[in-house]
Amino acid sequence: MDFDLRAVLSELKRRRVYRVAVVYAAVAFVIWQAAEIAFPALGFPDWALTLVVVLTLIGFPVALVLAWAFDITPQGVRRPPASGGEEGELPASRPLRLLIAGAVILVVALAALWVWARRPLPERELSANRVAIFPFAVHGDEELMYLREGMAHLLGGALDGAGDLRTVDPHALLGAVRERTVLDPSDAQEVAARFGAGLYVLGSIVGSTEDLGVNASLYNSTRGERAVVEAVEGRETEIQSLVDDLARRLVVDLLGASADRLVRTAAITTQSVPALKAYLAGHSALYGGDLSGAAEAFQRALELDSSFVLARYQLAVSTAWEGYGELARRTAARAAEDSTRLPPRERRLLVGLDAFLRGDLDAAEDAYRTFLGEYPDDVEANYMLGESIFHLAPIHGQSMQRSRAAFERVLSVDLDNLFALHHLAVLAVKRGELAAADTLLDRALASGRAPWFAVSIRVLKALASGDPDLRVQAQHELQTVETLGLYSAIMVGTSFYQDPVESRWINEALTAEHRPTQARAAGYAMRAYLDAASGRWLQAERSLNEADRLYGIGPSHRADLTLLPFAPYDPSALEDRLREVEAWDVSSLSPSEFAMLLPPVEVQPAIRLYLLGALNARLGRDSAALAYAERLESVKWHVGGNLSATLTPGIRAAVYAAHGEVEEALRLLEDAPFEGHYDEIYASPVVSMAAERYLMAELLLAAGRGRDALSWYESLGALQRHEIAYVAPAHFRRAQIYEALGEVSEALNHYERFAELWKDCDPELQPFVEEAEQRMAELRLNSR
Known part of the structure; x- marks a missing residue:
């Protein structure tokens, strides 16, 4: 049988299916609109409106099927004529009964829904970061009435995403209060609580289109507090700027109790x-450890407001911690130029940051x-004081333990400060307080x-606890962690734990085949220093050959290892x-891709000049050494700092020391500033001035000032990963000093540590180990 479309369409029309579809759609739309208005006012839950929409959509095809199956006539409901037959008649009472029953069921269902929705709701947990923006009361021109709800939308959009702030959906909130022309704080608190908002804003607009004022009050349900924002004034055409101004002031009040004053100041100093919002995202990322995410956010904030000085300050901090020192110093310098836009208190923080980035500890x-x-409780100043001492004190022959008090003050205010916890754990490990370190590390890991x-952190915990399972877990994670994390882990093993054997399994992750070429080269160079730290110079040579194959840094490290004590x-x-x-062509080196793993190429010419001067001084070629010192002194350094001011006296002091002129050599080093850029110190043992610090200790010892020399020996290995090669000789010298001072226990500790570090040393170094063992035997015998 052929399908006749025209006949089907005619039949649909005859049976009034079209009419039913149109009428049903119109009625459904009216029901939706009525429900959207009435349900929030009646206190129905949000899903009630969704249920009505779903039921009406389900009913649509049912209505069409019924319209096709039955005709409604003045004589009642009839079946359509069967093919070739008479029309059938349904009893009129039956559809009427069905209709009445359906109406009753619908009324009962709606009544049950109303009763259920009005039941006492369980207490919903209030969020201190969720804010409800209620319609603003409008007093003045009728033309401004659109701002009653419009201000709630605009202000909600401005506040949403400001740090951890999240606003309640304005459509849902406005639906809940649309019929209320006046809303007092208690009513608003009740409605806000229904949406889980611990914060809510009530406000008013007064005036005309040409002169209007906006006031707002911020309520905190969780603390029972209220803050009033003074009126912002302007014209109707300036409404967006008024909203932004109001939003910033509200953020200031929201952050009023925050421990971090910088965030509050940021809200005041940008328009x-x-x-x-970008600044707050960066701040959250920075102190959550996402350094690259923080830098991106602060950069975005500066693109939106180039005069935003605090964003520039934080960009300098985040890039410095990533190791991009040149960018950090330029950024800090620009922030200092624009610092007049800051309150005097914050302006002084820039002075400290500039000094830190230049390596000027004093x-x-x-x-x-x-x-x-x-301001003794300022978190930022306490943290940066701790950071400055921790990272720069060893250059001056001082103990990084001096930073402990500053980090503890940070934790007294900010209990979960990730970086303060980590630094304090490192200090505890270095003091031998492993249980305390373990507790601090657990707190840091708990932050997630x-x-x-x-x-x-897990690497440090594995080393401190000796837990083999934790070590296996850490080894597995090291294979995939980003380069910055791997660098941090290597620092844990070398500088903080100072164990060349344990550091090897950490460093292996850096030399893995899947790592970038420059990173692998840095890894092989580091392996050479670990070999030297164990007294294995022959193996160190082989490791440097591998490094040279990947990136041309072999000459500098080979020379540096040759000059080791x-x-x-x-x-x-x-x-x-x-x-x-002399043949090393530093100009051919490609730019360093990994901050703090490899020195910037701009620094390599100065490193080369220094090594040439130091090698000539060791060979007794005084005139050549002093000539290289003079050339080094004339090097023009990039932004901030002058490393030549320390390295040049180092070469000259080596010349005088070789001739036994201890006092003059000592004078030269004592007058040297011992300053180096934060990032470059960690990339090169030359820039960390390890040789000058060891020479300072040797000169003090030769001058009969052994106790003064102890702190300089102790500083070696505490600062920079390559310095681990100095640790064993420094232990030997400290043992000798303590023995001379009659402090037997300390002398034994250092002799034992030296012998342990060099137990597998090359044959030509065995006499040192034998001497240490002999001194230990005599000390033990004499102390009985």
Whole structure:
């Protein structure tokens, strides 16, 4: 049988299916609109409106089927004529009964829904970060009435996403209060609580289109507090700027109790709400350990508001922690130029940051301590004081333990500060307080932040606890962690735990085949220093050959290892190193891709000049050494700092020391500033001035000032990963000093540590180990 479309359409029309579809759609739309208005006012839950929509959609095809199956006539409901037959008649009473029954069921269902919805709801947990923006009361021109709900939408959009703030859906909230022309604080609190909002805003608009004022009050249900924002004024055409101004002031009040004053100041010192949002996102990322995410957010804030000085300050901090020192110093310098836009208190923080990034410990410590004299609980100043001492004190022959008090003050205010917890754990490990370190590390891991940082924390925890399962877990994570996390883990093993054997399994992850070429080169160079730290110079040579194959840094590290104390090299080997460094073409080096793993190429020419001067001084070629010192002194350094001011006296002091002129050599080093850029210190043992610090200790010892020398020996290995090669010789010297001072227990500890570190050393170094063992035997015998 052929399908006749025209006949089907005619039949649909005859049976009034079209008419039913149109009428049903119109009625359904009216029901939806009525429900959207009435349900919130009746206190129905949000899903009630969804249920009505779903039921009406389900009913649509049912209505069409019924319209096809039955005809409604003045004589009642009839079946349509059957093919070739008579029309059938349904009893009129039956459809009527069905209709009445359906109506009753619908009324009962709606009544039950109303009763259920009005039941006492279980207490919903209020969020201190969720804010409800209620319609603003409008007093004035009728033309401004659109702002009653419009202000709630605009202000909600401005506040949503400002840090951890999240606003209640304005459509749902407005639906709940649309019929209420007046809303008092208690009513608003009840409605806000229904949406889980612990914060809510009530406000008013007064005036005309040409002169209007906006007031707002912020209520905190969880603390029972209210803050009133003073009126912002302007014209109707300036409404968006008024909203932004109001939003910033509200953020200031919301953050009023925050421990971090910088966030509050940021809200005051930018006129751009989008820039403020980006700043808050960056701040959250920075102190959560997401350094690259923080830098991106602060950069975005500056793109939105180029005068946003605090965003520039935080960009300098985040890029410095990532190791991009050049960018950090430029950014900090620009922030200092624009610092007049900041309140005097925050302006002084820039002075401390600038000194820290230049490596000037005295200036940084003075700036922060002066600041803290007035504001002792300031988190930022306390943290940066701790950071400055922790990372720069060893350069000055001082203990990084001096930073402990500053980090503890940070935790007294900010209990979960990830970086303060980590630094305090490191300090506890270095004091031998492993249980305390374990507790601090557990607290840091519990934050669940910064996956890359968590890996280094687990490495430290594995080393401190000796837990083999934790070590296996850490080894597995090291294979995939980003380079910054791997660098941090290597620092844990070398500088913080100072164990060349344990550090090897950490460093292996850096030399893995899947790592980038430069990172692998840095890994092989590091392996050479771990070999030297165990007294295995022959193996160190092989490791450097692998590094050289990947990236041309071999000459500098070979020369540096040759100059190490106790290094088994004769003059002919020194000559070989000198020729290699002379031939080293630093201009051919590609830019360093990994901050703090490899020195910036801009620093390499100065490193080369220094090594040439130091090698000539060791060979006794005084005039050549002093000539290289003079050339190094004339090097123009990039932004901030002058490393030549320390490295040049180092070469000259080595020349005088070789001739036994101890006092003059000592004078030269004592007058040297011992400053180096934060990031470059960690990339190169030359820039960390390890050789100068060891020479300072040796000169103090030669001058009969052994106790003064102890702190300089102790500083070696505490600061930079390559310095682990100095640890064993420094232990040997400290043992000798303590023995001379009659402190037997300390002498034994250091002799034992030296012998343990060099137990597998090259044969030509065995006499040192034998001497240490002999001294231990005699000390034990004499102390009975």
